[in-house]
Amino acid sequence: MISSHDTIVNYKRPIKMYTVIDGAAANKFAHDAPFISISFPFSLSLFLLHFRFKLAISERWQETEADTRTESSVSGMERHGTKKKSAPTTPIKGTQGAFAPTISDEERQKQQLQSISASLASLTRETGPKVVKGDPARKSETPKHVAHAHEHHFTPTISVSDSSLKFTHFLYNLSPAELYEQAIKYEKGSFITETGALATLSGAKTGRSPRDKRVVRDETTEDDLWWGKGSPNIEMDEHTFMVNRERAVDYLNSLDKVYVNDQFLNWDQENRIKVRIVSARAYHSLFMHNMCIRPTPEELENFGTPDFTIYNAGQFPCNRYTHYMTSSTSIDLNLARREMVILGTQYAGEMKKGLFSVMHYLMPKRQILSLHSGCNMGKDGDVALFFGLSGTGKTTLSTDHNRLLIGDDEHCWSENGVSNIEGGCYAKCIDLSREKEPDIWNAIKFGTVLENVVFDEHTREVDYSDKSVTENTRAAYPIEYIPNAKIPCVGPHPKNVILLACDAFGVLPPVSKLSLAQTMYHFISGYTALVAGTEEGVKEPQATFSACFGAAFIMLHPTKYAAMLAEKMLKHGATGWLVNTGWSGGSYGSGNRIKLPYTRKIIDAIHSGSLLEANYKKTKVFGLEIPTEVEGVPSEILEPMNTWADKNAYNATLLKLAGLFKKNFETFTNYKIGKDGKLTEEILAAGPIF
Ligand SMILES: Nc1ncnc2c1ncn2[C@@H]1O[C@H](COP(=O)(O)OP(=O)(O)O)[C@@H](O)[C@H]1O
Ligand SMILES: C=C(OP(=O)(O)O)C(=O)O
Ligand SMILES: [Ca+2]
Numbered sequence: 208m209i210s211s212h213d214t215i216v217n218y219k220r221p222i223k224m225y226t227v228i229d230g231a232a233a234n235k236f237a238h239d240a241p242f243i244s245i246s247f248p249f250s251l252s253l254f255l256l257h258f259r260f261k262l263a264i265s266e267r268w269q270e271t272e273a274d275t276r277t278e279s280s281v282s283g284m285e286r287h288g289t290k291k292k293s294a295p296t297t298p299i300k301g302t303q304g305a306f307a308p309t310i311s312d313e314e315r316q317k318q319q320l321q322s323i324s325a326s327l328a329s330l331t332r333e334t335g336p337k338v339v340k341g342d343p344a345r346k347s348e349t350p351k352h353v354a355h356a357h358e359h360h361f362t363p364t365i366s367v368s369d370s371s372l373k374f375t376h377f378l379y380n381l382s383p384a385e386l387y388e389q390a391i392k393y394e395k396g397s398f399i400t401e402t403g404a405l406a407t408l409s410g411a412k413t414g415r416s417p418r419d420k421r422v423v424r425d426e427t428t429e430d431d432l433w434w435g436k437g438s439p440n441i442e443m444d445e446h447t448f449m450v451n452r453e454r455a456v457d458y459l460n461s462l463d464k465v466y467v468n469d470q471f472l473n474w475d476q477e478n479r480i481k482v483r484i485v486s487a488r489a490y491h492s493l494f495m496h497n498m499c500i501r502p503t504p505e506e507l508e509n510f511g512t513p514d515f516t517i518y519n520a521g522q523f524p525c526n527r528y529t530h531y532m533t534s535s536t537s538i539d540l541n542l543a544r545r546e547m548v549i550l551g552t553q554y555a556g557e558m559k560k561g562l563f564s565v566m567h568y569l570m571p572k573r574q575i576l577s578l579h580s581g582c583n584m585g586k587d588g589d590v591a592l593f594f595g596l597s598g599t600g601k602t603t604l605s606t607d608h609n610r611l612l613i614g615d616d617e618h619c620w621s622e623n624g625v626s627n628i629e630g631g632c633y634a635k636c637i638d639l640s641r642e643k644e645p646d647i648w649n650a651i652k653f654g655t656v657l658e659n660v661v662f663d664e665h666t667r668e669v670d671y672s673d674k675s676v677t678e679n680t681r682a683a684y685p686i687e688y689i690p691n692a693k694i695p696c697v698g699p700h701p702k703n704v705i706l707l708a709c710d711a712f713g714v715l716p717p718v719s720k721l722s723l724a725q726t727m728y729h730f731i732s733g734y735t736a737l738v739a740g741t742e743e744g745v746k747e748p749q750a751t752f753s754a755c756f757g758a759a760f761i762m763l764h765p766t767k768y769a770a771m772l773a774e775k776m777l778k779h780g781a782t783g784w785l786v787n788t789g790w791s792g793g794s795y796g797s798g799n800r801i802k803l804p805y806t807r808k809i810i811d812a813i814h815s816g817s818l819l820e821a822n823y824k825k826t827k828v829f830g831l832e833i834p835t836e837v838e839g840v841p842s843e844i845l846e847p848m849n850t851w852a853d854k855n856a857y858n859a860t861l862l863k864l865a866g867l868f869k870k871n872f873e874t875f876t877n878y879k880i881g882k883d884g885k886l887t888e889e890i891l892a893a894g895p896i897f
C-alpha cells in the first residue's frame with residue numbers, strides 16, 4: 208500500500224516520511240481555551256431576545272462598491288503604523304451589475320480581467336498585475352492581441368518590479384476534468400484512484416490549525432465580535448493583515464499561474480454570498496468547486512464583484528518575525544476588507560471553515576441563525592438538524608438513504624426555513640465501508656477529492672483503514688453525488704434538533720429527549736469526548752467543550768446563537784434530542800462504540816415521531832429523559848448503567864463527567880453582561896445535579 212505521499216519519495220519503495228499532524232488539532236483547541244461566558248437574560252418564556260449589535264461592517268457589505276476603492280489609503284499603509292484603514296482592492300468600481308447580459312463578449316472579458324487583476328493587486332503598486340486567462344503551458348491561449356489590449360490598460364505607473372513586468376496567468380473556474388489534468392501533471396502526490404477520485408495530499412497539515420487563525424480587530428469588530436478568553440477570535444491588527452496579504456499576493460503573482468474560482472454560498476437566494484477563491488493548487492480549486500455552490504454558465508457571466516475573496520497561498524509560510532505570528536501558519540480574516548489570507552497550510556478544510564466563520568458573522572446580523580449542523584428532510588417534509596463536533600456523526604447521519612440530504616455541515620435557519628451554505632460534502636473516510644455507508648462510498652468517484660488516503664500502487668484501490676498519513680482522511684464531493692440530495696438545498700423549519708455527542712466515557716445514554724432548557728444547556732456546552740489518540744495504552748477519553756458545537760467558527764458571543772436557536776425552536780415547536788454516538792458498556796478501552804445501525808434506528812424513531820410517544824424515565828445526575836424502548840435497538844443498552852459490568856466504575860465515571868460539565872459551565876455563570884446579566888435558573892437547573 209502506498210499513499211500519494213510515498214510516491215513522491217519513491218514510487219517503488221515507499222518510505223513514509225510524513226509529519227502527521229493529527230486531526231485532533233481542532234479538538235485540542237477547546238482544551239487549551241475552554242469556552243466561557245454566557246450572558247443573556249435568559250428567561251425562556253420571554254424569549255424574543257433582542258440582541259442588537261452594531262451594523263457598521265454589515266452596512267459596508269451592502270454598500271455600493273464605489274466608495275470602497277479609494278486608492279489613497281494605499282499610501283497610508285506604506286506609512287507604517289498609521290491606523291488608517293486600507294481600502295479593499297477586491298471589489299472593483301462599477302462592475303456590480305455592469306455584467307448585464309447586453310454587454311458585448313469583449314467588454315465582459317475585459318471586465319473579468321480587470322476584476323481578477325484587482326483581486327491580485329499588490330498594495331505597494333497601485334494597479335493589479337497584468338493578467339491573462341489560460342494555462343501558460345498552452346501558448347496558443349495567450350493570443351497577442353489580448354496581451355496587447357491588456358497591457359495597454361494596465362501600464363504600470365509606479366514601482367515597476369519584475370513581477371509587474373510579467374503576466375499572471377489565471378485558470379478560471381476550470382472543470383473537474385481540467386483540474387484533474389492540472390493536478391496530475393503539476394502536483395506531486397496526485398493520482399486517480401480505482402473509482403476515479405482524485406487522491407491528493409494536503410502536505411504537513413492534515414487538519415485545521417485553529418490556534419493559527421487571526422481576525423482583524425478594528426473599530427467595528429472591536430464591539431461586534433467575541434474577544435478574549437475562550438473566544439476563537441485571536442486578534443491581529445490591520446497592518447499585520449496587510450503584511451500577510453502582501454506576502455500571499457506576491458507569492459501568487461510570482462507563480463506561472465493561479466486558479467480562480469467564482470462561486471456562491473447559501474442556497475437561500477436572498478442571502479447568497481459571492482465568493483472568489485484564488486489558489487495555487489488545482490487540488491484547492493477542485494475542492495472548492497465541490498464544496499461551494501457552482502454557478503450556472505449564465506450566473507457566471509453575470510457574476511460581477513465577489514463579496515468575499517480568499518487568497519490561498521498555503522504552500523508559502525508566513526513570516527514568523529511578523530507581529531502576532533506564532534508559527535509559520537496563518538489564517539487571517541479581515542471582515543472590513545472581505546478577505547481571507549491563508550499562509551503555511553494546504554489543508555483544504557481551512558477554506559471551507561474560514562468561509563463558515565464569515566457566515567457566522569454575516570447571517571446573525573440579518574437575524575439568520577448560522578448552524579454547524581447537518582440537515583436532512585423526510586418525504587413528508589419533516590426537517591432534522593444534526594449538531595455535533597468533528598467526528599460525532601453529522602455527515603454520516605444526515606446522509607440517510609431514506610431521506611433527502613439538505614447538507615452535511617453548514618446551514619442557515621431564517622424566517623423561511625433552512626438552507627445549506629455549501630454545495631458539497633466533506634466526509635471523514637477513515638474505516639469507511641460500502642456496507643455501512645453506501646451513499647458516501649458511492650460518492651467517491653470521478654470529481655471527488657480524496658485527501659491523504661493510502662491506496663494500492665497498482666490497482667489504486669484505497670485502503671480506508673490506513674491511518675499512516677492521518678486519521679483525518681477525507682472525501683469532498685458535490686452534494687448531487689448523493690442520490691437523494693435535495694436540490695435546491697433548502698427546506699422548511701426543523702421539527703427535530705439532534706445534538707450529537709461522541710461520549711468516550713460511555714455514560715451518556717444512546718438517546719435522551721431534551722426540554723428546551725436542556726437543549727440550550729447542551730448546545731452552549733457543546734460536549735464531545737473522543738479518545739486521545741490512536742496510540743497503544745491511551746485509555747483516558749478527553750472531554751471537549753466547544754460552545755454551539757462549533758466554537759472554532761463562531762464570531763459572536765455563544766449566547767447570541769443560543770438565544771436565536773431557542774427562539775426559533777420555541778416558535779416552530781422543534782424537539783431537542785441528545786444522541787450519544789460514542790461508547791457503551793464502559794469507557795473507551797473496555798466498552799465499544801455504539802453500533803452505527805443502532806444509532807440509525809434511534810434516529811429513524813426520532814424522525815418518524817414514534818420516539819415522542821415512547822415511555823420515559825429520568826436519569827440520575829444529568830436528569831435526562833430516556834426511552835424504555837426503541838424499535839430495533841436492544842432495550843438494555845438504552846440505560847448505560849445496564850451495560851457496565853462494574854456499577855461502581857459507572858457511577859464514578861458518571862460523576863466525573865458531570866463534574867467536567869459543571870466546571871465548563873461555571874465560566875458562563877460568572878459572566879456578567881447584558882441588562883440583568885444573569886442566567887436564568889432554568890438553564891442552570893438543566894445541567895447535571897449531584
Ligand atoms: N454510532 C455511530 N454513529 C455515528 N457515527 C459513527 C458511529 N459509529 C461509528 N461512527 C463513525 O464515526 C464517524 C463520524 O464522522 P462524521 O459523520 O464525518 O462526523 P462529522 O460530520 O460530525 O464530523 C464516521 O467515520 C462514522 O462511520
Ligand atoms: C471539516 C471539518 O468538519 P467536520 O469534521 O465537522 O466534518 C472540520 O472541522 O475541519
Ligand atoms: Ca464540521
Ligand SMILES: [Mn+2]
Pocket residue numbers: 601602603615616633634635
Ligand atoms: Mn462532517
